[in-house]
Amino acid sequence: MNDATFNSGVLITGAAGFIGSALLRVLADDGVGQVTALDLRDVPPAQQRAGIDYEQGDIRDPALKEIFARVRPRTVVHLASVVAVGGDERRDYEIDVLGTRNVLESCLAAGVQHLIVTSSGAAYGYHADNPVPLRETDPLRGNEDFPYARNKREVEDMLARWRSEHPQLQQTIFRPCTVLGPTTNNQITALFERPVVTGLSGTATPFSLIADSDVVAALAQAVRTGKPGIYNLAGDGTLSLREIAQLNGKPFIPIPPAIMRGALRLLNALGLTKLTAENVKFIQYRPVLDNTRLKSEFGYTPELDARVVFERYRDQRPDLPA
Template identity: 35%
Template sequence: MHNIFITGSSGYLGTRLIEELGAKENAGSIVGTDIVAPRNETDKCTFLNMDIRDPGMDRVLSRHDIDTVIHLAFVVKPIHDLARMHDIDTNGTRNVLQKSVDAGVRHIVAVSSTLAYGAHPDNPPELKEENPLRGNRSYPYGYNKARVDEMIQDFAADHPEITVTILRPCTVFGPTVDNYVSRMLFQPLTVGIQGSNPRVQFVHEEDFVRACLIAVEKRIPGVFNIVGKGALTTKEVASITGTRIIPLPAFLLYPLVEILWRLRVPVIEVNRGYLDYARHGFVAGGRKAEIELGFVPDFSSRQVLEDTARRRRYADRQT
């Protein structure tokens, strides 16, 4: 039985995780924190409106006798205030780590991302956990993920008394996902970089939540890629989602996206740096998680996307 503290608990992944943790027979107490209230209240979790930079977090951890922290909170949706984004992601994570030490937490499960590897033309066909983290500086989310991931690894080395598990999922997808990635993938018309057709991969939200549960139960230290099997090309993705891609040359698309982003045109939800990830593959291998964690995804990347597309079409017919 573990008493668990979840940061970023009101997001779709935090919500799913709370549902699964609360359903376990040996479930301890669950405390969820976020700066926005959850969509659906549940008696399975005590919700606290708290910023991850809150200096009083250690008192909350101690009051609820927390032994496990699951750190999900991160600025996912790109924002224009890069200083604030960096402060939340970096200093917020630093605060979570230090307050966990102060409160005597025994296990931290930190969620990183395969975006931390960066999107580069010289990436190997399959990125492994020991590959360097080269998150593109031009895309703040991926860059911050890389730097925070490194921070957590350094923390783990400095605090052997705490078990630290870092999960690096690829794009988490599924029927309840609603973010800028899902909106871009399922819009009827989009633009792409002429001559680019990189491989991309997905992990189903159900598989990701299961990986988190395994990490909590097994308490195995280390870094693990959490990915669906196989990968799809960008054109295969568009075929499944029904999106038509209009190819534009890179020299035109990059400045166009940046101008529209700076003008805050609503349809543009990312800056030009995201285009690097749409141009170069960053496919990661999941063998280590399979061997050491015992995590095997139920859905392949193709099945993740097909399942999501099928459920979205069904939902559209009901409205």
Template identity: 45%
Template sequence: MSLRILITGAGGYLGRRLLEHLRQQQPHWQLIATSRRTPFAQAAAGLIWQPLDVSDRVAVQAAFAAHRPHAVVHLAAVLNPPAGMSHEQLRTIEVDGTRHVLDAALAHGCQQVIVSSSGAAYGYHADNPAWLTEDMPLRGHPAFAYAQNKVAVEALLDDYRAQHPQLKQLILRIGTVLGPNTDNLISDLFRKRWVLGVRGSQSPFVFIWDEDVVEIIRLGLLEQRSGCFNLAGDGAVPLAQIAAQLDKPFIAPPAWLLKGALKVLNYWQLSQYHSDQVDFLRYRPVLCNRRLKEQFGYTPRFTSEQALAAFIAAQSTAAPA
């Protein structure tokens, strides 16, 4: 079966890994890779690259009209916004961009949309249950535009699913992605000389290996799957254990002290983190993957602990002698 797959955000880490995986596993598929800024070094068989800003409604409609994809994998998002990017700009890219993709998909006969949501949509709250399942409320967090935008995106998807049931939706609430070359806010925390936590909080992390994520997307496309699934390896790893596995000191000041320190550091532009983001470390959303295993039929090859170990091993191999 030959499919045309349009991928937004294809220039990002996960997008590049997905392109590589699909080209290997589904060589007869035609891939339309779109990205706001990042061009690809060269064209390849079965791959079309097209610059695309999903916040531009007209451009999105034109791209879908030109390629008429059978399915779209919508990865476009801004996890680590550049300095000066406002919450309004982020919302235009992530929420309005999703609306533009959905409208174009409907207008041009697309059969399926796969959307990368996030465990961040559940939010960072003291009363989060020990394990979060897909039927629990999405509460986001006012200090994190990314989390708030994911909540808004999923509300938008709910509306479109009710009004346009013919367009299959596969929503993936992804935990912290690790891979050999992962470079994000979390991996940046782990590359520092120490691991920072919050006193009195275990701060357990769930990890998902990047190869598991792209294989789940491939299977979702191949089988035209729909539904909503948490993506995480089995188990969770507390920050103190992460520090031990990294062989780094674990520093856990009280929340009030950490907030004060971050406020000063951020004022002097010495930290990318804000004082109101302490909840990000203190109240981690821990994703239950039971539905992924039982209903989707996929068990991640790496547990959270194994994914962390593989990431550490890859960093050690890449480190200069």
């Protein structure tokens, strides 16, 4: 039976992750129908929430179509993706690009009506001539020498083709900036927490920031309303890396970009870091995202601005010394 009117409920990919697990908590009692949590990781019974169906599966696996066909969700929230920079390039491509294609094909086969995807501000790319701020209508250029940004751009190109070829599958695309919460621990927070925060001379390195709670709230609103569109996901304002260091009580040392590239080239050759010289642009040309469309068209205003987002992270993080 392929009639989409018989589809109901929500399926979340990457449901055991940072944002997915928080979204589950919100949707479990939200009246959106049956909620299905799909993740590569198995969730032990003791950690499972009542009222949620748990499925273990890989978004790259052709068997994903069987899960979608059995669950028949009305809405799919696609969160499963690569979040760390500097991993296995082939694996990252398979997860982000081929995995998303498999999710799209599974949605189409199962008659899913609404797909919500978390893309990334990295899809715009890290470029010296990026507009400030970047709007949703600005071109997605990624970076050919930065696989994370390249993959995000390719995913968005694919989503655009599907919007044209399969309009019956409505899409809501969020492009988050740096997502920060009290438990966030990744390559970006590592920059903030070093004894000495090193930045680049000649650039302020402005960080657009969004609270994890605002990301979850926007996703939940998209599930409830079914509103399609493409929206930057960022709080108001920015913080420079120097300001972040000051707020965190750390000294800040700017380093010329050429010296930073040389240092990363050496450390990478010695096997001491996965980062390469090309990753310098990740700090040098931070995308600053405009959130006007998120507020005016989608109808969501982030509760926390950039400074409050960082202070919340700093003050509530459990593993930092007082």
